[in-house]
Amino acid sequence: xxxxxxxxxxxxxxxxxxxxxxxxxxxxxxxxxxYSYIYTIVKNEHIANDVFQDTFMKIVxxxxxxxxxxxxxxxxxxxxxxxxxxxxxxxxxxxxPLVRGGEDYDIFDTIDMKEESMExxxxxxxxxxxxxxLVDYLPADQKEVLKMRMxxxxxxxxxxxxxxxxxxxxxxxxxxxxxxxxxxxxEKNIQLTM
Numbered sequence: 001x002x003x004x005x006x007x008x009x010x011x012x013x014x015x016x017x018x019x020x021x022x023x024x025x026x027x028x029x030x031x032x033x034x035y036s037y038i039y040t041i042v043k044n045e046h047i048a049n050d051v052f053q054d055t056f057m058k059i060v061x062x063x064x065x066x067x068x069x070x071x072x073x074x075x076x077x078x079x080x081x082x083x084x085x086x087x088x089x090x091x092x093x094x095x096x097p098l099v100r101g102g103e104d105y106d107i108f109d110t111i112d113m114k115e116e117s118m119e120x121x122x123x124x125x126x127x128x129x130x131x132x133x134l135v136d137y138l139p140a141d142q143k144e145v146l147k148m149r150m151x152x153x154x155x156x157x158x159x160x161x162x163x164x165x166x167x168x169x170x171x172x173x174x175x176x177x178x179x180x181x182x183x184x185x186x187e188k189n190i191q192l193t194m
Contacts, residue, residue: 008074016063027056030075034082040153041086051089055082076161083152127191134184142177145170 006014006025014022034055039048058081062068068077135143144163148154154162160170184190 012063012068012074023060026074030078033075034078037079037158038082038086041083042089047089051082051086054085058085079162130190134181134190137184138177138180142173142180145173146177149174
């Protein structure tokens with residue numbers, strides 16, 4: 001049977017039994033999607049190439065180490081590795097701003113402010129802090145979708161695949177996250193505009 005017709009599961013098993021051709025088939029099958037995803041995070045071709053290579057080196061190391069578990073899809077598992085390595089790249093280069101405790105990328109640090117007065121800076125800083133606090137009150141599923149969409153600029157299709165839900169469910173979670181943020185802001189008397 002031609003390798004491209006085999007499932008990812010079969011190719012992984014064949015690779016673990018010594019077939020390098022099976023690994024090549026897995027890489028060829030998923031390289032475009034994984035590379036594109038990495039590029040959307042790092043927005044630099046050279047860095048994306050480095051992270052892509054690191055991703056497959058980690059995939060190979062994990063497979064050979066017997067630590068791969070087949071409960072999830074190979075592509076989802078690979079995308080998580082790529083995602084983590086892309087984020088690690090920024091953390092190591094200290095180019096990704098961190099929010100309280102180093103957990104999350106702060107998209108608000110990438111937005112240019114129109115006015116540079118000290119008062120505007122203080123208000124803007126407070127709004128950012130308030131939004132970060134409000135996001136913590138969201139249910140976990142809504143918080144996850146919001147972060148994937150807003151912080152990592154993932155498409156709803158990719159979010160759906162990453163979280164193992166339908167696109168409509170991902171869209172619904174985002175909608176409810178925004179609705180809940182507005183309600184929370186009103187309940188806590190927080191002004192989110194300048």
